[in-house]
Amino acid sequence: MSGRAARTRERILATSLALFNDLGEPRVTTNQIADETDISPGNLYYHFHNKDDIVHCLFERFESRIQEILVTPQSRAADMEDMWLYLHLIFEVIWEYRFLYRDLPHLLGRDRKLQQRFRRIIDRKVATAAAILEGLVSSGVMAASPEEIQAVAENIALLATQWLTFQQLRHRAAPLDQQLGRGVYQVISLVVPYLRGEARTLLDRLSRVYLV
């Protein structure tokens, strides 16, 4: 594959991602993608076997991006800073590939492999959230039983997975950073009641930033 071919391939992926995010994958046709990329429909099929191939390719990029984040190099106990960073990174990647979350059942319904891989990502989300919470407990910032940690970790994963979809249902046209900020705030609000005195007010101040 020459440099030119690689560049065309890249442009197809870029416009596909943009259109998918904007309209939802089911409503975007291959002709539309070709048109927007300024190539012919036939040329598109030279670079990709079919539409699912494009989706698959985009998913793989998403997957490697998010796995980078979910690899927690926990050499020390986590603090609230880790939590904050973790949430921001997660939300940013989800935003970048939001079409995957928008029509999740539809996309995964036609590909078992994809389903498995996505499931593994969610499992990791829960595990990472739990690890951070345990870190908070062991460093004394937070007080919670193992069952409580598990329940909160699952809720964090669910919120981080479904927040954008839910939010866009409620307030379609809100600006990006506000939506992501609200998401982080909502997730943090899950943790707040388990924090101890001083840390609780610290977080309280931090989270207020997002409610502008």
Added chain:
Amino acid sequence: MSGRAARTRERILATSLALFNDLGEPRVTTNQIADETDISPGNLYYHFHNKDDIVHCLFERFESRIQEILVTPQSRAADMEDMWLYLHLIFEVIWEYRFLYRDLPHLLGRDRKLQQRFRRIIDRKVATAAAILEGLVSSGVMAASPEEIQAVAENIALLATQWLTFQQLRHRAAPLDQQLGRGVYQVISLVVPYLRGEARTLLDRLSRVYLV
């Protein structure tokens, strides 16, 4: 419309609901519906203007069912019993019409009216949750600031809206009552940390029932 026509119409709606819930609305064709109802494709279009008409009709039933639940006849302050009942009723209706939640963006994306009406339902969910939480505070069972109540109410609404979708992503084949039970448990776990001493253990016992 004679009794016979009404009965056919009803059968179409019943099989549509079953197929939609099972496979997702986008993957069910009108021919499939007709076939499963043991009528001809043409006959289906005698009873319904088009496919969206069927979806619309099912949505209206869902809407009236859920609005019945969300009309809180609050003549007194709420207690945990109200919360428990509220959650169970909500989850049951969502389960019955789960196809609406499965492909929500896709279904609402092609109908502004539907979008508005669904948005109103969610707003009501948040409001009802907030009202119950305020009831818990005013009866002394719970301690929380207005901001905390608002944040928790939104999280309750999100969880009650997206739980099933999320859950079926993770564990496809779990039995119904277990899935709904876990959902109720997860929502209740949002409230637990705000409860006071005795109520907290009471709820703790109650919620453990769901983790079987």
Added chain:
DNA sequence: GTCTATATAGGGATAGAC
């Protein structure tokens, strides 16, 4: 690599007989 032209299939919806 890229194009134009076209095959093919599936599903929504209608016509008209009974």
Added chain:
DNA sequence: GTCTATCCCTATATAGAC
């Protein structure tokens, strides 16, 4: 009310020239 037959459109995907 219900059927059979069929139309039509859309979207995916391919063929073959350049």
